[in-house]
Amino acid sequence: MSQQGVLGRFRRPRAPRVPYDGWRELVTPEGVDLKLKVGAYAERFSALLIDFAILFGGLALFSLAALGVFWATRATWSAEFLGVVWLLGVFVGRNFYFLIFEVGPRAATPGKRAMGLRVAAADGGRLTADMVFARNAMREVEVFLPLTFFAARGEGVDGALVSLGALWSLVFVVFPLFNRDRRRMGDLVAGTMVVKAPKKVLQPDLADTERTAARGFAFTHAQLDAYGIKELHVLEDVIRAGDRKSMAEVAARIRAKIGWEGPSDVADRTFLNAYYAALRGRLESRLLFGHRRKDKFDRS
Amino acid sequence: MAELHLKSWRFRAEREADWRRLETLLAKAEAGGAAKLKREELLEMPLLYRQALSSLSVARSISLDQSLVAYLESLCTRAYFIVYGARTRLPERIARFFIHDWPAAVRALWRETLVSFVLSAAAALVAFVLVQRDADWFHSFVEPGLASGRDPTATTASLRETLYHQGTAGEGLSFFATFLFTHNAQIALFAFALGFLLCLPTAALLVLNGGMFGAFLALFVSRNLGFEAGGWLMIHGATELYAIVLAGAAGFSIGWAVCFPGERSRVDAAAEAGRRAATAMAGVVVMLFVAGLLEGFGRQLIQVDLARYAIAGTTLAAWLAYFYWPRRTAAP
Numbered sequence: 001m002s003q004q005g006v007l008g009r010f011r012r013p014r015a016p017r018v019p020y021d022g023w024r025e026l027v028t029p030e031g032v033d034l035k036l037k038v039g040a041y042a043e044r045f046s047a048l049l050i051d052f053a054i055l056f057g058g059l060a061l062f063s064l065a066a067l068g069v070f071w072a073t074r075a076t077w078s079a080e081f082l083g084v085v086w087l088l089g090v091f092v093g094r095n096f097y098f099l100i101f102e103v104g105p106r107a108a109t110p111g112k113r114a115m116g117l118r119v120a121a122a123d124g125g126r127l128t129a130d131m132v133f134a135r136n137a138m139r140e141v142e143v144f145l146p147l148t149f150f151a152a153r154g155e156g157v158d159g160a161l162v163s164l165g166a167l168w169s170l171v172f173v174v175f176p177l178f179n180r181d182r183r184r185m186g187d188l189v190a191g192t193m194v195v196k197a198p199k200k201v202l203q204p205d206l207a208d209t210e211r212t213a214a215r216g217f218a219f220t221h222a223q224l225d226a227y228g229i230k231e232l233h234v235l236e237d238v239i240r241a242g243d244r245k246s247m248a249e250v251a252a253r254i255r256a257k258i259g260w261e262g263p264s265d266v267a268d269r270t271f272l273n274a275y276y277a278a279l280r281g282r283l284e285s286r287l288l289f290g291h292r293r294k295d296k297f298d299r300s
Numbered sequence: 301m302a303e304l305h306l307k308s309w310r311f312r313a314e315r316e317a318d319w320r321r322l323e324t325l326l327a328k329a330e331a332g333g334a335a336k337l338k339r340e341e342l343l344e345m346p347l348l349y350r351q352a353l354s355s356l357s358v359a360r361s362i363s364l365d366q367s368l369v370a371y372l373e374s375l376c377t378r379a380y381f382i383v384y385g386a387r388t389r390l391p392e393r394i395a396r397f398f399i400h401d402w403p404a405a406v407r408a409l410w411r412e413t414l415v416s417f418v419l420s421a422a423a424a425l426v427a428f429v430l431v432q433r434d435a436d437w438f439h440s441f442v443e444p445g446l447a448s449g450r451d452p453t454a455t456t457a458s459l460r461e462t463l464y465h466q467g468t469a470g471e472g473l474s475f476f477a478t479f480l481f482t483h484n485a486q487i488a489l490f491a492f493a494l495g496f497l498l499c500l501p502t503a504a505l506l507v508l509n510g511g512m513f514g515a516f517l518a519l520f521v522s523r524n525l526g527f528e529a530g531g532w533l534m535i536h537g538a539t540e541l542y543a544i545v546l547a548g549a550a551g552f553s554i555g556w557a558v559c560f561p562g563e564r565s566r567v568d569a570a571a572e573a574g575r576r577a578a579t580a581m582a583g584v585v586v587m588l589f590v591a592g593l594l595e596g597f598g599r600q601l602i603q604v605d606l607a608r609y610a611i612a613g614t615t616l617a618a619w620l621a622y623f624y625w626p627r628r629t630a631a632p
């Protein structure tokens with residue numbers, strides 16, 4: 001890029017920082033931006049907790065089972081065999097639990113799946129096994145190293161060293177707090193990131209005009225121009241949530257705002273549905289002509 | 301009555317069946333991998349995916365139903381990851397790893413491997429010379445737990461005993477082998493992970509490891525047991541030390557990429573180095589498994605020094621040939 005020597009590198013103007021809202025663009029080869037949402041800290045932390053609960057719970061059960069078999073048989077061969085199985089089991093569990101789940105087609109551990117997260121390649125390409133291996137091998141310094149330091153005890157100089165080590169290893173723990181895509185160190189080394197990938201259900205269309213039109217609702221253009229797209233979306237949320245009290249409140253607001261003089265004995269839900277359908281029809285037809293009315297203050 | 305419907309409503313009604321079809325296919329593929337799909341379903345998937353993508357673009361520009369757009373976004377994202385995700389089956393993947401990926405990754409790390417080897421060897425040499433001058437140095441290099449009685453205060457006879465210790469009739473060997481494997485693999489993974497911190501901790505680990513090796517050797521040489529001790533260490537050490545050197549090299553390559561990213565951004569450089577190093581590391585775990593077997597079984601069962609040396613030489617030659625033997629590059 002800058003070929004003007006060493007100084008050019010320092011002079012390169014920095015792009016102004018846009019406030020980050022947790023969305024990240026992912027343009028498919030077909031040229032459509034899928035708009036991925038980066039996994040939030042709380043979700044990722046809960047996912048980790050769930051995974052650890054499963055992992056350590058599983059390991060504990062496994063150890064108990066091994067002990068149980070040992071007590072039941074008491075043979076020397078079984079002691080050795082069980083020892084081998086136990087050591088290998090713990091090793092595989094600790095190092096490959098995350099790996100095995102993340103190379104699967106869902107690219108998520110049970111914890112991540114429960115929180116609606118998955119691992120994706122940061123450049124939008126395919127997620128390969130070596131990426132997953134790298135991001136999980138780094139867990140060693142990000143989780144187990146700090147745990148060892150915090151579990152360690154020492155006197156005098158040793159104590160000071162242990163606390164210094166704990167501070168130092170804390171850097172890895174808080175690393176995701178200081179970068180744009182909330183990537184931890186393993187993500188950086190592997191070139192991956194954790195994104196939201198919720199499974200959404202297709203909900204019924206609220207704008208079923210055939211039904212509402214039959215009820216005899218008719219709104220004037222002036223009444224429909226009271227609101228914009230933002231309000232339409234809020235209205236959609238309210239209707240879909242289906243909470244009686246908030247629907248009554250919103251219906252009353254809208255009636256007052258648009259000066260509604262039609263029948264007042266209809267249920268709030270029916271009224272809101274009808275208004276939603278009419279408003280969406282109005283805004284969408286204006287959209288087709290190039291007017292995207294952001295919200296009610298937008299007078300374009 | 302169709303005139304009364306919104307355009308976006310009709311748009312949805314016409315395409316909904318296809319979206320639902322894609323959804324069922326996705327559920328199937330996500331549950332068991334693409335292998336679960338029939339041939340015609342496999343062919344159908346990319347078509348449905350492109351259709352859903354174009355629906356998404358249209359919906360974004362004509363529909364104000366946010367639940368519809370959100371549904372299509374989630375559907376397209378899921379389909380995108382399946383359609384463009386890796387679809388090689390596990391056996392193929394593993395075969396490819398052993399035939400091509402692993403040796404290629406190791407070869408790409410040759411500079412770091414050399415550095416890591418020189419560091420370990422230098423540390424071993426220093427430790428060797430120091431311990432020969434003054435046996436007390438031994439304690440600075442070797443942890444008492446690992447020495448388990450093999451220190452300068454031990455008698456020559458007991459040291460000789462440790463070299464040919466047979467256990468009681470093969471008992472505990474497999475447990476011992478497994479323990480060594482898991483322990484060493486954990487250390488190697490650690491050396492790799494620490495490489496990210498600008499190489500320094502990895503270098504420290506390598507120096508510690510090399511120092512320990514040198515100190516042990518010096519102790520045995522001082523009792524005229526050098527040749528025997530060499531066989532005892534190298535029968536598995538040829539594999540194990542090589543694996544640790546490679547783990548260090550993998551760590552170095554990441555640290556180096558972070559320090560000196562060159563033309564790329566630091567993050568991209570780290571990611572590229574990290575992926576290559578990870579492949580090498582997966583191989584290192586395999587090597588350590590082999591080393592654990594050799595150490596646990598081979599060393600205890602084979603008591604002749606020359607046989608021990610022969611095995612050491614063979615394994616080392618085999619690894620070197622496997623990694624560095626010139627070969628055609630496989631198609632990507």
